[in-house]
Amino acid sequence: MTVHGVATEEPAAAEAPLVVLDKVNKHYGELHVLRDIDLSVQRGEVIVIIGPSGSGKSTLCRAINRLESIDSGVIAIDGTPLPAEGRQLARLRADVGMVFQNFNLFAHKTVLENVTLGPVTVLGKSKDAAERRGRELLDRVGIGNQADKYPAQLSGGQQQRVAIARSLAMDPKVILFDEPTSALDPEMVNEVLDVMTALARDGMTMLVVTHEMGFARRAADRVVFMADGQIVEENTPDDFFGAPRSERAKSFLAKIL
Numbered sequence: 001m002t003v004h005g006v007a008t009e010e011p012a013a014a015e016a017p018l019v020v021l022d023k024v025n026k027h028y029g030e031l032h033v034l035r036d037i038d039l040s041v042q043r044g045e046v047i048v049i050i051g052p053s054g055s056g057k058s059t060l061c062r063a064i065n066r067l068e069s070i071d072s073g074v075i076a077i078d079g080t081p082l083p084a085e086g087r088q089l090a091r092l093r094a095d096v097g098m099v100f101q102n103f104n105l106f107a108h109k110t111v112l113e114n115v116t117l118g119p120v121t122v123l124g125k126s127k128d129a130a131e132r133r134g135r136e137l138l139d140r141v142g143i144g145n146q147a148d149k150y151p152a153q154l155s156g157g158q159q160q161r162v163a164i165a166r167s168l169a170m171d172p173k174v175i176l177f178d179e180p181t182s183a184l185d186p187e188m189v190n191e192v193l194d195v196m197t198a199l200a201r202d203g204m205t206m207l208v209v210t211h212e213m214g215f216a217r218r219a220a221d222r223v224v225f226m227a228d229g230q231i232v233e234e235n236t237p238d239d240f241f242g243a244p245r246s247e248r249a250k251s252f253l254a255k256i257l
């Protein structure tokens with residue numbers, strides 16, 4: 001940064017983006033599903049990714065978590081490029097939480113076990129410490145009283161809040177949400193969005209794929225609009241919804257609003 005025109009010595013980490021994608025490309029056979037994706041996510045930033053079905057939003061999330069490989073380009077988390085595999089990948093992946101449309105909870109484990117398994121097996125926490133923190137996090141998402149139940153005994157909204165608590169239990173640097181409310185009955189959407197809005201206010205770095213435009217307006221620092229594997233437009237929520245620049249975004253918004 002500069003003060004009165006003079007460069008000051010800032011620790012690089014304070015200003016460097018937390019997630020950087022640089023010219024990321026991916027194909028599924030003939031299909032060019034991610035095309036020269038450039039994206040930087042700052043610490044504490046909430047980015048909402050919007051776009052038509054099939055535009056590559058899920059593939060992008062999965063690539064950032066290396067659940068999918070990429071063909072070219074670089075994805076870096078907190079300054080470290082993601083390796084293709086190995087122990088360093090497991091460590092970096094722990095920094096990136098992921099919340100899926102279908103919750104992906106462990107069906108044969110209790111709610112509390114779902115939240116403590118990762119911290120105990122991956123982070124090496126003691127069972128006691130993991131349970132203490134797990135109960136705190138379940139309280140934070142409003143389901144502290146469900147700790148001993150199994151996922152199937154919970155509503156969809158409650159299950160998704162367990163998934164969010166489970167992600168938080170790993171102390172991730174960033175959480176990716178891929179359509180976290182799309183599988184929910186309408187009356188349960190807000191209880192999940194409220195938890196996400198609170199996380200955003202608390203400063204969590206979040207990348208959220210969603211069709212919930214109210215959430216995007218309320219919580220996003222930036223809207224990224226994708227179509228056909230490309231980032232077509234990046235904008236503030238006010239300008240994206242009020243004055244979109246691209247024709248693709250205009251016609252998409254005309255259909256959904």
Ligand code: ADP
Nearest residue numbers: 028031033051052053054055056057058059060
């Ligand atoms: P979105 O999440 O925006 O709906 P996706 O990232 O799921 O889009 O998919 C982008 C495109 O890639 C779609 O055309 C989809 O059919 C295709 N696709 C996704 N996953 C695979 C896969 N594992 N194999 C082949 N094609 C895939």
Ligand code: MG
Nearest residue numbers: 057058059179
């Ligand atoms: Mg998707």
